[in-house]
Amino acid sequence: MSNKSFRERINDYTDTIFAIIGFINLFRFDDDTRRMREDVKVFQGRIMRTSSSNKISPNNEVTPDFCIQGSNNKGIVGEVKKSFPENRDFWMDDFKQLISYDDDLLNWLTDTGKIDDHEIVLLPEQSRSRAVKRYFEERKDGEIVFTKNFVIVEFNRNNQADAYFFFRKEYGSFKYFNLIDHRLDEGIQVPILKLMPIYEKIKLYDSKPPLPYLLLLIWENVIMLHASNDERFGSLRKNSKLPVDITIDEIVQELHENYSFKKLNANNMSHQPKIPLKSWIKESVNALMSFKLAEWKNESAGKCVVYFKKFKDTLETFKDLCDEHKLDMETDEKQMELFDKKKE
């Protein structure tokens, strides 16, 4: 896989985070007070419980990209799809995932875990939104049936210097959130300038980031932070290495505390997976081992030593190393496999 592909995937990943934050903030932001509403709760990657009558996954768990819980005891459950696979045979899987939310889901932030009703929204990137809408309309009375209200809202990032995300309704209407619904008719621009401060504290969501990007986050925010406490750090030469003793749990904890949706998830961590997942970090440490930048000290206890090294371009170095070691290769098919696993 070329560096360009990693770059595209990193763009997709960061764009998805921007899109999630941008969209949920449309419902949180109070135009009158110019502040975020406390009575609207939002969740990313919340584990919701399905009922026995669920058409796709009965009595199971699903993890929508986001849930919005309004003060009216109504909600929205949604998925952001920055890229749809070239092969349309896979699109039905995306819709199956959405159909799995067409249920009286449990684990909302209420005493009973239930709310009165929720709507389902799909956010495809603008370049595919018409095709996705057509795909849905061709099947809506057959293969794809929603009993709950279903809406498609397209989004894109503009290519101008004053960058912003644009959201516009492509299909259906929100019946419980009229104000936003009307604004989405014409489309809403959300400047990245407004999203950036939130993004700065949320660089990870419940989907595994491209490996070089995750390695960059680990390197900067965990390994370098620990290494810089060593008095040899400042004088460390280019090709020298500084050992840092660390555990998988510590890496998870530090990234979780500083770069996950933790704060935005209504400060309620029940039913929330701890992001980053331990398995992602273990995979990252294994990658560092392939690059001879880490060694296990006690694998079963998750203890390792990472050898900090100063790179001139850390992200590019990790992209090249991943390429060289053929790590984190991704095809449409693999993407779908991972996706299915995540949703199981």
Place this chain on the structure above:
Amino acid sequence: MRKRYPMIDYISPFYSQKHTQDTLIRGIESLLGSHEDLRVCLFPVYIESFYWDNLKSGNSHFKLLSKNDGIYLFDFSFHIRELEEKKRITGKLFIIENKQYKNICTVLTLGNSLFFSRGVLPYFNKAYPRASLTFITHKKLKNLLIDFRDRNNFKDLTIVRTTTYSRIGKKIMPSVNWPEFSLEKAFEWVADENGWFQNLKFKVGKLQAPNVEISVSRNGVIKSNGYMRLIYEFFILPISKTVYENVKFFSKRARLDNPNRNIRPLCIDFGYEQFIELEENRKFIDAMRTMKASSLSVIHSNPYVHLSIFDYFDGSSFDIWVLSREKIIIVPQLKASFQSIKRLINHIFDNYDEGDIKDYEVRE
């Protein structure tokens, strides 16, 4: 062979006196007036408390000789290699604590400028980040000089020598010039060259003091053979204030230093539409790639810029964003020392362009 070191110590009586700040400055002014070849070299510097204590306690370079009224006199020693021979050079050095601004001192030497330029200044540069000099923006430098000229009625102030860096494409080209310009003309000229003065030497006037030359560097180093009192008042004190204000403004920006690990970004505001063409993004990124002892990762370069920068001096890190045409936003990450923020901004100003440094207000 003629022996060049150690320097001739013809001012011993001056060193043995107990000085106050006032007598020190007046004494130096008097010495400069009576010794034609005598030069004073001085600069304001931030020194971390524990490091300052270490210097006062003495080490292989510093030996405290006397102290009075916040003025410390040291023997300062260093080694140089000359014709494959290692020589130990020792000289006198004053460090004056600023009474108003905590941790801000002025380092001062008299006499041999080699002692200063090969020993004292490199020592403090190497002590970074425990000791940290400042950088003076072009705007500030111009204002300091205008203030010095106008308030002292030095109408004939002439720039006689400049060390200039010009931004030519991706390259920064140094040059030395002897322009004999007025102040305004010199600053117009360097703006036309798309550059900045690293160092600027001037004469105050043919009538008032024909032989007095003063040089001011971007890092706050001043050298002169006269006008000590005015130099202290018009350069050292305002630069010390800038050092202090920068320390305050750049401090506690790291997420680990803030409640809820909130971010405290700052921005460089150009005051006009700087980032109009995409080429400007590339130019900025290229400039950032030249930062020494750092890692630069480009997360996004078009249409907006998002960079991740690590500072290998102390492990500080930053995200840098260009999300509008007028501003560069700097978001200090978990660890970000004020020294590192200063170094980063200094690099942007030197290698890309200067703007106004401001707090970037965050509303979530």
